[in-house]
Amino acid sequence: MSDFSRTRRTSWAIRRDKLATCGFYGLGALVMLLIFWLLFTILSKGLPGLDFSFLIRQPEEIDAGGGIGPVLFNSFYILLISLVISVPIGLGAGIYMAEYAPDNAFTGAMRICVEALSSVPSIVFGLLGLAIFAEYFGLGLTILGGGVSLALLNLPMLARVTEEAVRAVPKELREAGYALGLTKFYCILKIVLPVALPSIITGICLVAGRAFGESAVIILTAGLSTSGEMWDFNLVSPGETLAVHLWYVQSEAIVEDARQIADKSAAVLVIVVLLINLAFRLPLWWVKRGAGR
Structure with a gap:
């Protein structure tokens, strides 16, 4: 050439x-x-019409001027229940698949099943929660049913994200830990998980935001109403959330200011999802900044 x-x-x-x-x-x-x-x-x-009283007032069915107090509380309550259930189980399943599970046909089939569950429409998990809690146990539409159903919805995604994050950790780090005499569990706890933590936090952010904005599962398992109390911790109370309330106000409500309530509810929903992501990422940013000094 x-x-x-x-x-x-x-x-x-x-x-x-x-x-x-x-x-x-x-x-x-x-x-x-x-x-x-x-x-x-x-x-x-x-945002222009949003004020603090809107966040703590009771919703109105007929009169104008209703708020989102109980539904906003139910949103955080159900989100907390779902994360308490899904995060430990999802992290444990992901770590097991990445570090302990043998590489054979059964494990491969298990991964395929988890990936398939990650893409299942949320309404299927809602129907599952309806069949278990409302029909089998006879509890009706409850906060408990909504929280557990959301946990089942988020488990496959969290398990896959955790597995991929753990697998992405270089093998040299594990070998260095073993060379220092660390056990497998201690090596995972002190070396692998801290390195994989940013990716795991990203996965938790994704499932938390998805759970907070989910509506199909909540409609089928927690209902379209609240107990009427602002701070109701009863797990068998109805648990309408902010996303469900937004859908209801936009499509079914007869109050004269339904459009304004829907706009303000949508703004609150977006702001809360952004704050959830910020709350998870700020500690990581702070740790990285401290490590870089």
């Missing part, structure tokens, strides 16, 4: 690299603009 041909090919490769780089930057900017446009559209409609 002549020097001219080699130079021509090199210049063409450089141009393709620049074109690809510009294309990826353009796609990233387009996605960011779309996200900011959606956030601006939702928040600009809901």
Whole structure:
């Protein structure tokens, strides 16, 4: 190959690299603009009329001026129940699949099943929760049924994210721990999990945001009403959440200010999801900043 041909090919490769780089930057900017446009559209409609009293008032069925107090509390309560159940089980399942499970056909089939469950529509888990809690145990539509059903919905995704995060930890770190005389459990606890923690936190953020904004599961397992109390910790009370209330107000409510309530509820829902992600990520950011000093 002549020097001219080699130079021509090199210049063409450089141009393709620049074109690809510009294309990826353009796609990233387009996605960011779309996200900011959606956030601006939702928040600009809901934030101007939002005040603290709206967050603590009872919803109204007929009169104007209702709030979202009980449904907002139920949203956090059901989210807490689902995370308390799903996080330990999901982390344990992911660690087992990555570190302890033998590499055979049964384990491969198990992974396929977990991946399939991750893509199952949420309404299927709602029907499962309805069959178990409302029909088999006869509890009706309750906060407990909603929380457990959400935990079942989030378990497959959390287990897969944890497994992939643990598998991504370099083997050299494990071998260094074993060379120092660490046991397998202690090596996982002190070396593997701290390295995989950012990815695991990302998975928890995803399932927490999904659980907080879920509506299909809650409609079938927790219902479309509340007990009427602001702070109701009774697990067998009906548990309408903010996402369900938003759907109900937008589609079924007869109050004259239903549109304004829906806009403000949507703004609160978006803000809370953003705050959930921020609450999980701030400690990691703080630890990284301290480690970099």
